[in-house]
Amino acid sequence: MPWLAGTALIHSLAVTEKRGLFKSWTLLLAISAFSLSLLGTFLVRSGILVSVHAFATDPARGIFILAFLCVVIGGALSLYAWRAPALDSDAGFRPLSRETFLLLNNVLLVIATALILGGTLSPLIYEAFDWGKISIGPPWFEIAFAIPMVPLVYLVGVGMHTAWRQQPWRALARQLRVPALVAIVAGLAVPALFYGRMGLLLVTGCIAGFWLLAVALVQPVRSWRRSPGTAGMTRAALGMSIAHFGVGLFTLGVTIVSAFTVEQDVSMTPGEQVAVAGYQFELRELREIDGPNYRATEATVEVRQDGEFVTTLRPQKRTYRVQQSPMTEAGIDAGWHRDVFVALGDPLGNDAWSVRIQYKPLIRFIWLGAFIMALGGMVAASDRRYREPAAASERATGLAGETA
Amino acid sequence: MKFRLSMLLACVCLVALAGGAHAIDTGVAFDDPELQARYERLTDEVRCLKCQNQTIRDSNAFLAADLRREIRRLIAEGRSDDEIKDFLVARYGEFALYRPRMSGKTLVLWIAPLVLVIVGIVVIVRVVRGRMSMPLDDDGQREGP
Amino acid sequence: MWRYLLPVLAFAALIPVFIFGLDRDPSELPSPFIGKPAPEFTLPQLKDPSMTVGSSDYAGKTALVNVWATWCVGCRQEHGYLLELSAAKDIPLYGINWRDDRNEALNWLAQLGDPYVASGYDSDGRVGIDWGVYGAPETFLIGPDGTVLHKHLGPLNESIWQRDFAPKLAAVEEHE
Numbered sequence: 147m148p149w150l151a152g153t154a155l156i157h158s159l160a161v162t163e164k165r166g167l168f169k170s171w172t173l174l175l176a177i178s179a180f181s182l183s184l185l186g187t188f189l190v191r192s193g194i195l196v197s198v199h200a201f202a203t204d205p206a207r208g209i210f211i212l213a214f215l216c217v218v219i220g221g222a223l224s225l226y227a228w229r230a231p232a233l234d235s236d237a238g239f240r241p242l243s244r245e246t247f248l249l250l251n252n253v254l255l256v257i258a259t260a261l262i263l264g265g266t267l268s269p270l271i272y273e274a275f276d277w278g279k280i281s282i283g284p285p286w287f288e289i290a291f292a293i294p295m296v297p298l299v300y301l302v303g304v305g306m307h308t309a310w311r312q313q314p315w316r317a318l319a320r321q322l323r324v325p326a327l328v329a330i331v332a333g334l335a336v337p338a339l340f341y342g343r344m345g346l347l348l349v350t351g352c353i354a355g356f357w358l359l360a361v362a363l364v365q366p367v368r369s370w371r372r373s374p375g376t377a378g379m380t381r382a383a384l385g386m387s388i389a390h391f392g393v394g395l396f397t398l399g400v401t402i403v404s405a406f407t408v409e410q411d412v413s414m415t416p417g418e419q420v421a422v423a424g425y426q427f428e429l430r431e432l433r434e435i436d437g438p439n440y441r442a443t444e445a446t447v448e449v450r451q452d453g454e455f456v457t458t459l460r461p462q463k464r465t466y467r468v469q470q471s472p473m474t475e476a477g478i479d480a481g482w483h484r485d486v487f488v489a490l491g492d493p494l495g496n497d498a499w500s501v502r503i504q505y506k507p508l509i510r511f512i513w514l515g516a517f518i519m520a521l522g523g524m525v526a527a528s529d530r531r532y533r534e535p536a537a538a539s540e541r542a543t544g545l546a547g548e549t550a
Numbered sequence: 551m552k553f554r555l556s557m558l559l560a561c562v563c564l565v566a567l568a569g570g571a572h573a574i575d576t577g578v579a580f581d582d583p584e585l586q587a588r589y590e591r592l593t594d595e596v597r598c599l600k601c602q603n604q605t606i607r608d609s610n611a612f613l614a615a616d617l618r619r620e621i622r623r624l625i626a627e628g629r630s631d632d633e634i635k636d637f638l639v640a641r642y643g644e645f646a647l648y649r650p651r652m653s654g655k656t657l658v659l660w661i662a663p664l665v666l667v668i669v670g671i672v673v674i675v676r677v678v679r680g681r682m683s684m685p686l687d688d689d690g691q692r693e694g695p
Numbered sequence: 696m697w698r699y700l701l702p703v704l705a706f707a708a709l710i711p712v713f714i715f716g717l718d719r720d721p722s723e724l725p726s727p728f729i730g731k732p733a734p735e736f737t738l739p740q741l742k743d744p745s746m747t748v749g750s751s752d753y754a755g756k757t758a759l760v761n762v763w764a765t766w767c768v769g770c771r772q773e774h775g776y777l778l779e780l781s782a783a784k785d786i787p788l789y790g791i792n793w794r795d796d797r798n799e800a801l802n803w804l805a806q807l808g809d810p811y812v813a814s815g816y817d818s819d820g821r822v823g824i825d826w827g828v829y830g831a832p833e834t835f836l837i838g839p840d841g842t843v844l845h846k847h848l849g850p851l852n853e854s855i856w857q858r859d860f861a862p863k864l865a866a867v868e869e870h871e
Contacts, residue, residue, distance in 0.1 A: 167681075174702060181706075194716030198603045223703035230699045244793040246678055253670040261663055267712070268659060277655055278644065279725055281597060285649035286659060293663040294670075311686045383731045402669025472610070516767055599829035602722050612794060616820040641827040643727045692787055 147184065147259050151179040151541025154255035156523075161248050164310060168245075169233040171252055173226060181219040182259070183351040188215055194270060240312035247305025254301075265290060297399055299354045302390055303361035325360035332356040341406050341507070351401025358394030362387045389519045396515025402508040409505075411491065415498045423505035425486060426450045432499070440464040442472075445499065447477060447488050456486075461501075463490040485509050585625055592621055592634060595648050619644060726827055726835075726846040733760070733835065733843045734825045740813025741792050741800055748789065748813040753837065755795050757867060759788045760835040761811070761851075762823065764795040765803045767831035773850035780856070781810035786864075790814030793823045793831055836860055838867050 155175040161168040171541040190199045192208025224511040239245040265282050272280045307321050332355030337344055366387050369379040379387075408423040430446040449456040459477030466473065476489040484507045491500035590607065596617060598609035606614040606621075617638070624634045638646045644656075662692040728734070737749035763770040763778065781788045790811035792800045797816060804814075817823055826835070836845040844863040847855060 165624065170699070177702075188713070192713075192717055194713065194721055196721045208717045212710070212717070216710065219706055220703065223706055227699045227703050236684055238681045238686055239678075240629035240682060240686075241678050245681070246674075249677055253674055257663075257666045260666060264662060265659070267709070270716045270721070271712055272655070273719070274712045280656060280659070281645045281647050282659065285595065290663045293667060378561050386618075514646055599724065613708065613820070616794075616824055619819075620821075620824055640727060641824060643724060643827075645724055 147182040147262055148179050150255050150259040150488065151175055152261070154252050154259075155179055157251045161245055162293055165237045165239075165245065166235045167239075168249070168252070169235070169238050170226075170230040173230060173233070175252070175256075177219075177222045177226060178259070181215075181222070182213075182263075184215055187261075188212060189266070195266065198454065217238050230414055230498030239310070240303055240488070242308065242313045242315055242318070244305060244310045244313070247301060247308055250301055251305065252300065254294040254298040254338060258298075261290045261294070262287065290548055296354065299336065299358065299393070302393065303357050306361065306390060307364065307385060321364060325357065325364060328360040329353050329357035332360075337402075337405070341402070343405070345405065348401060348405040351405075352398060355394050355401060359398060362391035362394060380531075381529040382526045382531070385522045385524070385529070387522070388525055389522025392515045392518030392520075392522055394515070395511045395518060399508045399511025399515055403506055403512070406507050409502065411502050413494055413498050414501045420501075420503070422503045424451060425456065426453075426526055427488065427497065427501075427547045429499075429501070432497070435462075437464065439468065440466045442475070443490065443493075443499075445477075445488075445490055445501070447501075449479060449486060449488075459486070461486045461488045461490045480510060482510055482514075483508060580622075580625070588631065589622060589625055592625075592631060593618055596621070596638060597646055597648050599642055599646065723848060724827075724829065726843065728827060728835075729846065732841050734822075736791075736815065736822045736825060738791065738817055738822055741790070741797065741804075741814040741816045744816070746813075748815045750841075752813070753787055753789060754814050754841065755839055757786050757839050757864065758829060758837045759786055760791060760826075760837060761788060761824070762791045762793050762831055762833040762835075763814075763829050763835070764793050764831050765799045766795065769850040770832045772854065773832055774810070776850075776852050777810040778808050787812045791822060791826070792830075792833040793828060794818070794820045814839045836863060 153173075155172065158168050158175055160170040162172045167324060168228060179538055188208065188211045189195050190197060191204070191211060193205055194208065265287055267280055269280055272278060303325065304318070304322065308318060309437040333349055333356050334344075336356075337348050337352055365379060369384075372378065410420075410422050412420050412422075414420060414427075414429045416429050416431050419426055421427075426449070428448045429452070430448055432443055432445050435442050435444050444460055444462045447459045447461065457479045459479060461477040462475040464473045464475060466469070474491075475488050476487050478488075479486040483507060487502075487504035487506065489502045489504075491502055493499050580589055593607035594605050596606045598604045598606045598611055598614040598617075600611040600613045600673060601609045604614075606617045621634060621635075624637060629637070635651070639651075644651065644653075713868075733750065735746050735750040737751070740746045740748050759780075777788065788811050790813070792814050794817065797818070798809070800814070804811075815822065830848060832848075832850060834847045834851050835843055838844045844867070845859055847859060
């Protein structure tokens with residue numbers, strides 16, 4: 147939630163910085179981003195929610211955190227209610243403009259944040275009003291989150307090429323023609339040719355991912371091909387393109403992994419071979435090993451693809467001596483285009499074990515995409531306009547004058 | 551601090567989760583791929599009542615194994631997915647299902663996204679309409695990206 | 696103008712919800728059987744597998760059904776109280792030995808005492824699932840008409856008895 151609010155914040159700041167607009171949005175988003183991280187602390191430490199993230203929960207501590215929340219969040223929001231109305235300014239913009247797209251950005255990210263917050267708190271709210279104990283989990287969150295986020299991903303591509311104040315739509319369409327075509331072709335071809343399947347959500351996600359990749363390259367490519375003497379891209383603009391390229395990778399990763407992940411539970415004995423997702427897995431041997439604070443059964447699994455050796459994985463089933471609890475160490479072969487995962491389950495008798503095998507295509511794109519988003523942010527933050535002292539003081543007086 | 555059985559259970563589950571532990575049945579449950587798919591889908595949508603943030607497909611708790619066994623039995627008996635869900639809800643309440651079913655109570659949850667989107671559209675339309683008629687020229691701020 | 700107040704009002708509305716939440720256990724499940732007929736069951740007796748024990752044994756009477764196991768720490772904690780309970784009150788206490796080892800359960804009762812009229816041996820947990828059991832110990836109060844009056848999750852003690860069970864019992868006795 148703080149991440150979503152923070153993303154909306156940095157984009158809303160662009161409008162505030164450029165045109166002095168959306169000031170109350172920017173303020174509220176800044177307050178929200180911090181408040182949501184405080185709220186997160188409260189939720190996991192107070193014991194009011196069932197969560198894997200909850201630890202050392204203590205209602206007594208929870209009361210103190212809640213009191214802290216009241217002071218900080220209540221104070222900030224009250225101040226906002228009191229002073230924000232004075233922030234309006236008179237600048238305008240036409241319907242097709244960067245301001246409109248950033249407004250859309252704000253609204254859609256706020257919707258996503260509100261849905262996650264509502265979903266997380268709804269079991270608590272239902273119980274408080276005695277409406278019974280309800281259940282909410284990944285099935286609901288995935289659908290609810292996709293509803294604002296899928297349109298957002300598509301709009302990012304358009305908005306980043308839209309001018310401030312007003313944008314002639316023909317020029318925009320001309321710029322976006324080629325990326326749109328690339329996106330549609332790639333978005334249809336990749337699932338069909340590389341993974342052998344199509345589907346509405348799958349294609350929507352793939353087209354969205356390729357759309358962002360293509361659209362993020364438009365400005366850098368144009369800047370690279372410009373005639374010498376014309377201005378290149380600012381770091382801020384380059385950072386934006388890099389970051390949005392990262393979002394495209396992330397989107398592709400999520401879409402492909404959700405659609406094509408293969409998970410199978412099989413029973414295996416040493417010497418046995420199974421085929422999963424085009425790979426052959428052979429359980430060579432099982433042996434007992436002694437670790438520093440555990441005993442383990444380790445399996446040696448050879449992985450092949452079309453007969454060619456890929457790797458040897460060694461999943462373990464450990465029993466830690468002190469807790470006497472079983473833990474699984476998976477064997478993972480990571481690659482840019484897929485992860486292969488093997489884990490031991492339970493011994494089935496007669497030297498047979500249940501084994502879980504997973505094939506996760508493009509899952510590393512999720513991490514890579516996030517890393518590139520961060521890189522884009524750092525490039526943008528290193529833009530000259532944040533480092534020039536004279537310009538900085540001009541900016542300060544400019545903004546101060548606005549808030550009167 | 552009052553005694554919480556839940557905390558004891560949570561500890562067990564956390565320890566199991568931390569190691570990426572997965573519960574695995576004794577081999578594949580059904581030879582028929584359609585039944586197997588139904589079984590996997592159902593077990594993915596039922597909450598483990600002991601380790602409450604895991605599905606019974608993933609949980610190592612014995613209760614999860616018991617529930618998986620019951621679901622296998624019910625599928626083998628020819629019950630429909632709805633009947634199986636009713637069986638679980640009758641015993642554990644709606645909380646047993648990860649995906650809340652449509653009912654008066656949970657309607658709010660399912661229409662909330664759409665309601666928010668409509669509110670969002672209204673907000674956007676109002677702001678854009680308001681700003682359309684305002685002057686484009688202003689005493690320009692810094693050059694943004 | 697008023698829209699600037701929305702955020703702080705929304706936050707203020709959440710505060711009482713949070714305060715409410717601090718006082719309860721979020722993983723506790725209300726039993727869907729409260730006010731409904733208790734599930735019927737028949738199990739082989741723990742002590743004598745050739746005999747059975749089940750819901751027919753207490754039909755028409757007020758009864759307590761306690762789900763227990765030797766691996767359950769809370770059951771050990773409440774065992775002393777259960778012995779007192781079965782001695783002092785004249786409500787029959789039936790046990791369901793849940794997912795346990797028969798020999799260990801018999802040893803446990805021999806060593807610590809047996810508060811139960813009889814315990815059923817639920818080795819595969821099927822009856823536990825039918826009763827919506829998800830953790831031990833669980834104690835059900837069944838009315839004479841067979842409806843579940845109350846379910847308690849966790850070890851039983853005198854203050855919980857007085858707070859939750861006694862009022863329900865009093866209500867039953869009034870009706871009789």
